[in-house]
Every structure is written in structure tokens, then in C-alpha cells.
Amino acid sequence: MKDFNKLSERQRNILRYMESYLAEHGFPPTIRQIGEATGINSTSVVNYNLNKLVQAGYLARSSHVARGLRLVGQVPGGKKAGRLSVHAAAVSLQVPLYGSIFASEPVSVPEDYYPEDNIEVTPAMLGGVDPAEAFALRVKGESMIDAMIREGDIVILRSQTTADNGDMVAVWLEDRSETTLKYFFRDGGRIKLQPAHPEMQPIYVDPAVCSIRGKVLSIIRHL
Amino acid sequence: MKDFNKLSERQRNILRYMESYLAEHGFPPTIRQIGEATGINSTSVVNYNLNKLVQAGYLARSSHVARGLRLVGQVPGGKKAGRLSVHAAAVSLQVPLYGSIFASEPVSVPEDYYPEDNIEVTPAMLGGVDPAEAFALRVKGESMIDAMIREGDIVILRSQTTADNGDMVAVWLEDRSETTLKYFFRDGGRIKLQPAHPEMQPIYVDPAVCSIRGKVLSIIRHL
DNA sequence: TTGACAACCGAACGTGTGTTCATCTATACT
DNA sequence: AGTATAGATGAACACACGTTCGGTTGTCAA
Numbered sequence: 001m002k003d004f005n006k007l008s009e010r011q012r013n014i015l016r017y018m019e020s021y022l023a024e025h026g027f028p029p030t031i032r033q034i035g036e037a038t039g040i041n042s043t044s045v046v047n048y049n050l051n052k053l054v055q056a057g058y059l060a061r062s063s064h065v066a067r068g069l070r071l072v073g074q075v076p077g078g079k080k081a082g083r084l085s086v087h088a089a090a091v092s093l094q095v096p097l098y099g100s101i102f103a104s105e106p107v108s109v110p111e112d113y114y115p116e117d118n119i120e121v122t123p124a125m126l127g128g129v130d131p132a133e134a135f136a137l138r139v140k141g142e143s144m145i146d147a148m149i150r151e152g153d154i155v156i157l158r159s160q161t162t163a164d165n166g167d168m169v170a171v172w173l174e175d176r177s178e179t180t181l182k183y184f185f186r187d188g189g190r191i192k193l194q195p196a197h198p199e200m201q202p203i204y205v206d207p208a209v210c211s212i213r214g215k216v217l218s219i220i221r222h223l
Numbered sequence: 224m225k226d227f228n229k230l231s232e233r234q235r236n237i238l239r240y241m242e243s244y245l246a247e248h249g250f251p252p253t254i255r256q257i258g259e260a261t262g263i264n265s266t267s268v269v270n271y272n273l274n275k276l277v278q279a280g281y282l283a284r285s286s287h288v289a290r291g292l293r294l295v296g297q298v299p300g301g302k303k304a305g306r307l308s309v310h311a312a313a314v315s316l317q318v319p320l321y322g323s324i325f326a327s328e329p330v331s332v333p334e335d336y337y338p339e340d341n342i343e344v345t346p347a348m349l350g351g352v353d354p355a356e357a358f359a360l361r362v363k364g365e366s367m368i369d370a371m372i373r374e375g376d377i378v379i380l381r382s383q384t385t386a387d388n389g390d391m392v393a394v395w396l397e398d399r400s401e402t403t404l405k406y407f408f409r410d411g412g413r414i415k416l417q418p419a420h421p422e423m424q425p426i427y428v429d430p431a432v433c434s435i436r437g438k439v440l441s442i443i444r445h446l
Numbered sequence: 447t448t449g450a451c452a453a454c455c456g457a458a459c460g461t462g463t464g465t466t467c468a469t470c471t472a473t474a475c476t
Numbered sequence: 477a478g479t480a481t482a483g484a485t486g487a488a489c490a491c492a493c494g495t496t497c498g499g500t501t502g503t504c505a506a
Contacts, residue, residue, distance in 0.1 A: 067250050267486080286464080
């Protein structure tokens with residue numbers, strides 16, 4: 001992550017415009033609006049600079065999504081907190097570890113238990129999510145092997161009860177009395193849970209018996 | 224403004240979904256996403272109900288604008304429950320990212336290149352290794368899929384040219400012109416490289432054509 | 447000079463996404 | 477009965493908007 005001052009004038013303008021547009025409308029501007037506001041008359045250049053800003057850690061983008069932008073850091077000048085420079089010691093965050101996720105056992109949900117430990121994570125691993133909403137689980141057993149996840153891995157999740165297509169979620173399947181980590185898709189009236197391993201078949205479940213506990217943000221494997 | 228309870232079930236669901244989607248992404252959902260999430264399979268019905276909600280004073284719309292929605296009131300029952308979590312400040316470390324590891328291409332070794340970026344890691348992820356000896360590589364391609372590692376994963380390594388049995392190492396195989404991540408074992412005069420996937424067969428190579436670049440300390444996957 | 451590279455431009459392309467419309471079903475009121 | 481009216485449906489339409497690609501320019505180093 002670079003220093004704010006290392007950004008080009010255009011990139012700083014984009015961040016400032018993003019901030020004020022967001023405050024005014026409640027949703028992000030389009031590429032063309034950004035270009036118009038910052039004097040860039042080619043959408044591809046705006047796109048180019050947006051990618052630079054993502055790379056520098058200032059923005060997150062959802063590809064092929066209209067207005068799929070989000071500010072992740074603080075923009076200086078809006079003055080809340082300065083960014084940390086590259087070589088200085090940065091701040092890391094503590095996220096509670098709420099036990100283990102195990103096949104045939106429910107996920108211990110945040111409200112149920114006291115955290116048994118704290119896991120240290122970096123801001124990048126939360127992807128802009130509020131640390132207060134994040135928690136961690138330790139993977140037990142080889143049940144997640146099809147999801148390219150192994151025993152001992154630590155998964156960082158955001159506590160939530162809904163999900164979008166393509167999210168990897170921790171779900172409790174009532175009819176099977178089973179908890180898994182799967183990719184989540186809505187398929188008509190049902191929910192499709194797709195293992196990460198490309199050769200494995202998805203399973204289909206009724207939304208009524210499928211309760212989402214959280215969305216996986218990142219995975220840490222310690223060897 | 225009417226009472227929240229005067230709204231239809233669908234309209235309440237829309238508001239709840241809006242709220243959680245907004246919290247998760249930082250921008251509003253589309254009409255089709257709302258429909259999918261609330262079990263409405265016609266965009267016009269969603270549109271219809273959104274207009275009702277505007278009329279009732281719960282949200283504002285910008286017409287002909289993608290995701291041009293904004294919540295204006297506060298949704299009762301929304302999650303406000305501030306879970307108190309300790310995210311105390313701690314020190315995190317910066318480790319250089321030396322490009323990508325790609326099948327059929329040599330690993331860029333630390334001496335060869337300037338780091339293209341820095342990766343922020345926690346002390347626990349280095350397992351006590353001196354940060355100055357550590358570096359990171361981005362995994363490109365699906366070539367490591369048998370090692371339960373996917374495209375986009377970041378591997379943290381300790382720069383070293385030897386390894387112990389059981390280590391996961393990044394090796395350059397001269398005779399195959401290939402770089403892989405494998406578990407390392409000495410087997411008599413040869414070297415056995417075992418993929419992490421239990422069903423896959425190990426390969427045996429001559430130590431002369433197998434140069435170790437580093438030992439994997441940990442893996443980060445960002446979803 | 448030559449090459450490499452970051453930054454930028456303009457245009458075209460494909461699709462995401464809001465809108466509109468004809469039609470259908472219920473329920474309630476004359 | 478007839479007839480409003482609210483809610484729902486699916487298809488078609490038109491444009492908004494992200495993406496891609498072939499070029500151009502300026503800078504720096506060999």
C-alpha cells in the first residue's frame with residue numbers, strides 16, 4: 001500500500017469525488033460521472049485509474065456491476081485518520097475465534113459463545129468489512145476438503161444471515177444436521193450449494209432448512 | 224409515513240434485504256437482485272413495490288439510474304446490536320510480494336526483482352521466522368489445485384535452498400521447465416514431491432534438477 | 447537511435463438494468 | 477351479476493454502464 005501522496009492528482013480527485021458523491025446520493029457514481037467530474041474524457045482512463053486505486057488499497061470494485069465501487073480506506077482531507085506508510089509498523093486487528101466448524105455439528109454462532117481466543121488479522125483480509133462484524137472459525141475434520149479447505153485452516157467470516165450468489169457461506173442444514181462451507185446460489189425457489197471442487201456435484205436444499213451463519217471473507221492456512 | 228406493520232410482507236422483506244445488502248457491499252442492490260432474494264420473479268413487481276415504499280416514505284429512488292436506491296428511514300428490527308469485540312491494536316509486518324508463481328515459468332526469486340508490492344502479515348503467519356527472510360508469491364493458474372491451493376492465493380515463504388521432510392516448498396524443476404508447490408521428502412538418493420491431494424501420485428526427481436526456492440509458511444486466500 | 451513502459455485517448459462491444467405494456471388473478475364494492 | 481382496484485406475471489424495449497482493444501504520447505534508460 002502506497003502513500004496517499006504517491007497517487008496522481010487525478011487519482012486523488014477521484015477519491016474526493018467518490019466521497020462527496022457517496023455522501024450526497026447514498027450510492028457510488030458511474031465511471032462516466034467520475035470522468036466528467038474530474039475532467040477525464042475517456043471511460044477507459046477512469047477505469048485504468050480506478051484499478052490503480054484498488055491496487056493501492058483505497059477502493060474495492062465488483063466487476064461487471066453498475067456502480068460497483070466502495071471506499072475502503074479513509075481519504076485524508078476528510079480527516080479522520082491518516083494512512084500508514086509502507087515501512088512503518090502497521091496496525092493489525094483482533095477478531096474473535098468462536099470455536100470450530102465441524103461436520104455434523106452446528107456452527108457456534110457469535111451470540112452463543114464466548115470467544116475462546118482472538119485471531120490477529122490484517123485489514124486487507126477483512127476486505128473493508130467492519131472488524132466488529134467479523135469472526136473466525138477453525139476447520140475441524142476433512143469434510144471441507146472438496147472446498148479446497150483443510151483441517152486446521154482458519155476461516156474469517158462476516159456475520160450475516162443472507163448471501164449473494166457466488167458467496168462462500170457457512171450454512172447449517174437442518175434436515176441433514178450438518179454444517180458446511182459451500183458456494184451459495186439461488187436457483188429458482190431452492191438454494192444450490194456448490195462445492196469448490198469443480199468435479200463435485202452441487203446439492204439442492206430448501207431455503208427453510210438452510211440457515212446462513214456468515215460469509216467467508218478469507219482463509220488462513222498455517223503450515 | 225405509515226406504520227411499518229402496514230407494509231406487506233414482501234415490502235418488509237425488501238427493506239430488510241436492502242439494509243443487509245447495503246451494509247455488505249456499500250452500494251444498493253438491483254431490482255433483479257431484490258427479486259431473487261425476496262422470491263419475486265418479475266422485475267416489474269419489484270418495481271411496483273419499490274414505488275410503494277417510496278410513496279410510504281421508506282426509500283428514495285433516482286429514476287433511470289442503476290442501483291439508484293437509498294434508504295431514508297430507519298428499518299425497525301435492523302441489526303444495531305453492538306457486539307463488543309476487542310480489536311486492540313497490534314503490530315503487523317510488511318513482506319515483499321515478488322510476483323507470481325506460474326506453471327512452466329520459474330519463480331521470481333527475491334534477488335531478481337523489485338517487489339511489486341508489499342503484503343501485510345501478522346507475526347503468527349510467519350511462525351517466528353525473521354520477516355527479512357520472508358517473501359510472498361501470488362498463485363497464478365490452476366496448476367496448484369492438487370495442493371489445495373487456488374488461483375489468486377497468496378503464499379508466504381521463507382527464502383531457503385534446502386528443506387526438511389514434510390515441508391511444503393516452491394521448487395523449480397529444470398527438466399520439466401516447471402515450477403510447483405509440493406510437499407518435500409527425501410527418498411534414498413532421490414527427492415519425492417508429494418501433492419497435497421491424497422489421491423494423487425507423487426513424482427520423483429533427481430536432486431540435481433530440483434532447486435528449492437523457499438519453504439511455504441502460510442497461505443492466505445481472499446474471497 | 448531503440449526499446450520499454452506508464453498514462454491516456456476514442457470507439458466499439460456486450461450486457462446489466464430500469465422501464466413499460468398487455469394480460470391475468472384475486473378481492474371488494476355497487 | 478358487473479366492475480372496479482390492488483397485486484402479480486413475463487416479455488420486450490432502450491439505454492446506462494463496465495469492459496476491451498488498437499493507437500498515441502511522453503519519459504527514461506540503454
